[in-house]
Amino acid sequence: MTTFKDHFSGHAATYREARPLYPEAWFDTLAALAPARDLAWDAGCGNGQASVALAARFAHVVATDPSARQIEQAESRPNIDYRVEPAEASTLVDASVDLVTVAQAFHWFDVDRFHAEVRRVGKPGAIVAVWTYADCRVGDAAIDRLKDRVYHGLTGPYWPPERAHVESGYRDLAFPHEPVEVPAFAMHADWNVDGFLAYLRSWSATQRYLAANGHDPVALVEDDLRAAWGDGIRRVSWDVHARCGRVAR
DSSP states (O other), X not given: OOOOOOSSGGGHHHHHHHOOOOOHHHHHHHHHHSSOSXXXXXXXXXXXXXXXXXXXXXXXXXXXXXXXXXXXXXXXXXXXXXXXXXXTSOOOOTXXXXXEEEESOGGGSOXXXXXXXXXXXXXXXXXXXXXXXXXXXXXXHHHHHXXXXXXXXXXXXXXXXXXXXXXXXXXXXXXXXXXXXXXXXXXXXXEOHHHHHHHHHHSHHHHHHHHHHSSOTTHHHHHHHHHHHOSSXXXXXXXXXXXXXXXXX
């Protein structure tokens, strides 16, 4: 059994405010694939970013996460039921779910137990989708070099081992469902320099570096990054890697 590894509760509010948003078209794609739009389950929901998007498309959403602190930061909707519980042992009833989603959390799961739970709760023809994003880019060489210094040079040793699954786009994790092809997509955020710095500080590796060394690694590049960025808005981009399937029983 996998023990819950909580890398985010200590900075749950920062995490909520500094994360980019997934494109609406992605959720349209998933909703169109689902056999019905009665119930979606957002497993490992964190602060509920994907849960809120699903709530605009499904009659009811159950959003689960083992971190009570993350759930406390989630944005409420009348049709979202937030529950503090692990993805491997939910309180959902058998054969009740049309769509299961895991946004940027699959690498924390006991994947075999989770897949068994998906088979238990999924309706016939239910869809399961997991997705992740790793490194970002701004497209300005000076800014991206400074970001790389934080991502690879300073915080590199402080990423948990599960980060390797994120970097591989989840291709190295078991996914025993009938494959469904979905379009590749990217995620974008239009930020000023403060928004970008907040994002760098939201990384779990940044927080672990800070706890181990007593100082903020982002501060080591902040002056140079501010000078390179300027006063305007810049587009930050991430490639998103998704795996989608129809639940196999």
